[in-house]
Amino acid sequence: MDIISTLPLNIIETILCFLPIQDAARTSILSREWRYHWIKIPKLSFIEETFQVSTDSDELSDTGNQEMIKKRKLFDAIDHILQLHEDPIHEFTLSMVTEGTPQDFDCMMFLMLHRNTIKKLKLEFVPGYTFHLGVFASHPLTDLHLVGCSLYSEPLFEGFANLSSLYIQDVTASKETLLLILSGCPLLKNATLDIDYLTYPENDDSTVINLFEYLTMVENLTLRFGIFEYFALDDIPQKLSIALVHLKYLCLKDICFIHSCGLLIIALLIKNSPNLEKLKLEILDDSWVEIYERRDLFTLEDDSNIWLEHLNELEIVNMIYRDVELDFVKLILAKSPALKKVRILLYNEVAKDEELQISEIFKQCSHASSVVDVVVEGIRGSCTSSRCVM
Template identity: 50%
Template sequence: MDIISKLPLGIIETILCLLPIQEAVRTSILSREWRYRWIKIPKLVFKERTFQVSTDGCVLDDKARKRKEIAKRRKLFYAIYQVLLMHEGPILEFTLSMRVDGSCFEIDNIILHLSKKNTVKILKLDFLYDGYEGYTLPISLFSLHQLTDMHLRDCALFHERSFNEFGCLTTLHLESVYTYETTLLRLLSNCPLLKRFTLDCNGATVFDSGSSTIADLFECLPLLEYLSFSFFMVKCFVPERLPKELPTTLVHLKYLCVQYLCFIQEYGFPFLVLLIRSSPNLEKLKLVMYDDILLEEDEMVSFTLEDYSDIMFEHLNELEIKDFSDAENELDFVKLVLAKSPVLKKVRILPCRWFDRNDELEISKILLCSPCASPVVKIIVRKLKSS
């Protein structure tokens, strides 16, 4: 321990940040010198699944298990309160991961405390909400002006009044976040430096039926370099008014991931083409296909890729398609990318689970014989190994 005590303070703080918060606090018993070392660590991580209580490991019936969960949650909140009250110096990163319900008012107090301190740069609220909508976050969240990274899961943002600008925010990750489309647009328009944006609604995000369009959405993202989103969000922005091109070119966008995409679903492929045409410097394209969907006949569209022969992928060097099923147009789209990408280096196809090795070899053979603009492209067709 003497050797560790002699390390520079910055290294000691780094070591303490790597420990679970309970273990970091326990270092206070090592010596008088270590008693208050933990209260200055800039990174605080609280995870319910790693938070230990005396009854962990006991075999309990359903009622006893529920009582234990409630008691454990209370102890976790009490521990967070104690740490925040004793903490000195800036809190640069704060993570809270836990199961929540509508009665967890302690979360509001925690966020309010962080907003008053106003030093947090990275905020991660990873919730598993026991209910239909996510946990409604307090308005004090929007007072965290120093944030550069914000990750929200199973949360709700239903604030209709204006809120302050996140002038430093460069990364925003929203997963299963319930909100209004007007609130989302107002949030994005108040993030002038945003470069990385993930919107993974997985069919859960709730929007109002307003008049916002896809053009309105991307007008809020002029500096975007990384974009990952669920195709389910498209219908939230009045897709019948889908333009042929965006009024603002996404000149900085280099990474694009579209999840739950079905080419024959209405607006599926046209929307993808819209983004590709508006992203002249795109370097990596990832598609996660979604064919386990029952479509009404009026929701299905047919098209030929010849209609999109003007598409060019001048800077694309990597294409990845997950859950590839060789459905209508999927294989033709890969051929189109091969023919229109002069600097392409890698094509990775991860087939659906029902593909066997013969199917993989057949797809590989077809692609290897297709016209290719790049002389150095590597084509890989192989399922992920099951764990």
Template identity: 45%
Template sequence: MNRISRLPIGIIESILCLIPIQEAARTSILSKEWRYHWLKIPKLEFIQDILQESTDEFDGAGGVEPSVLEQSFNQPSERKEMTSRCKLFYAIYQILLMHQGPIHEFGLRMHVDDSCVEIDHILLHLSKKNTVKKLKLDLYRNYTLPSFLFSLHQLTDLYLNGCVIDNLPSFTGFSSLTTLNLQEVYISEKTLRRLLLSCPLLKRLTIASDASTIDANEDSIIANFMECLPVIEYLSVWFSFYGVIISTCYPRKVSTTLVHLKYLCVECLPFGHICSLPFLVLLIRSAPNLEKLKLEVAEDHFDDIVRFIGFSKLKTYSDISLEHLNELEITDLSDPKNGLAFVKLILAKSPVLKKVKISLWDQLNTDEKLQVSKKLLSFPCASPLVKVIIS
């Protein structure tokens, strides 16, 4: 312990940032020197399940007499939930009030209602300090974000899960934001576009939201969406996000070129969907410097007519070029027509491709997997160094 105590304060704080906040708090009993170290750490993360275990330890064997507020709930389950919530926010408030120095990273993971005044208070406190650079709200419910969250102009990383963004009336932009991750965030196309346009340095974007969470009406949104990402390097989206916001007649090319894009991931992609292949090729055409392409395939629910349409159109994409692509990964490949045709195209158009990793859909029988594997291994490759791995 003496050796650790002699370390520079910055290193001690970095060590405390690596352990849960309740464990960091317990180091205050080690000695007088350690009493206030944990109150200066720049990273705070509160996880409901873990923090609740710690607060329960203070109840004692016989428990604590319920408060008047807790007694107002007739059902034991409601009373227990309310007690848990009160303890959780009380612990968070205490830590925030005692905390000394700047807070650079803040995370909160818990179940909340559509509106939660306690979280509003926490975010208001953070906005007043305005030192947060990385913010993660993992809330599992449709929590409506307060407007003052968008005044955190120091943000470089923002992760939102289970949130609602209604509008941005006085939003002036996140001028330093480089990473944005939206998981099941309810937002309109207009607001999303405004948000992205207000992040000029955005390099990493993840949108894991389906058609039910993104309110969009314009057929041309794919072009508008790409225009918002001039310096994007990492892009991960759900295909179902585009299922509603693109039409079957969108252009073969767009005016915007994503010259900085190196990594592209498309999740929930049904190869049998009539829009899948044109959409993929459109993105590839717009990313001349793409280095890795990852596709997470969704189970298809389309008839043979739709499959045939998509497959036949693939022949019109012979002009694409993937001069920098070195890795292709496809998970749960199930479509024997469009999926294989797409892989064949990529192999033929990628002269520096080094690694192809394909996992087949687990519901294919042994014979089907064998046939698909043989076809994959028989395709001609533009790259002499490519290694194809099939599982």
């Protein structure tokens, strides 16, 4: 008995969505009934590493053209599949591992986006791809994931009116383009700006305030600290013009506590996020920071305006056994009455005895929460835990 063919159509489509697109297409030979199932699935995924492209031996005789020929045939195959596809496509993924962009890539993407009701788009490239934002003109995307490309804005681009989730990693763009994207996302709820390189004109004086004024609706935010280097940091205010009242999860990657603006940025964010529930900090190896870059550190301990009423979880990765990091954790413990869990993953050069000392320091310091678990983990897998019951 053919049990799988008796399954509801939506179940069959779900199963096909988990298959590589070539395997899904091969199901068309199973029977007349299965011939058209694959062209109706709402989710398409093209992964270059797993995509098999047939090539003639003559075409591959010139090794310099091998990758270009394979890429050309891959894009031809994608275009062919898109033309055969009948029902709406709601999610599209393309992952490339070789360099170079076919000249008609933007055209193919433009036609695909405007022929389908795609909601989620995931594009992953190696650095070097150029992507024009005009391709997205007037398209109702809700989820956009971009990795490893260069972004350019055009007059046709008017923003993402329906976008709720944005993920950008290893992307090259101007500050103007980045701010243009964020300003055109009024419904943005989840944002990951995992970039540390931006181009900008010499006379550009936009500040971190200009960045955060476009993130006021975000609930989950991940930022790489390097992004702040491209904004004017001479006068970081203590208060934003509009508080981040919707922000519940904040992750700062490659944060440097001894950087001249490290604590200033952290203070600005936690003081203006009254409903923050989880804070995660990934500390950068700051041996590169020169002595002349270090100036009088902003002391969080002296700021009575900090009160994290809703914070229930703190996680710090690569913590160093140093007063500035220890004082920060002690401050959070003293200012977070709802805190339940603190997880500290130590830097790999922290010794076992120092690990025990850190755990003891946090156990003895003041806690605003009646019950909080503080877990300190060494790089060697060791773990010390203390629970404070007030």
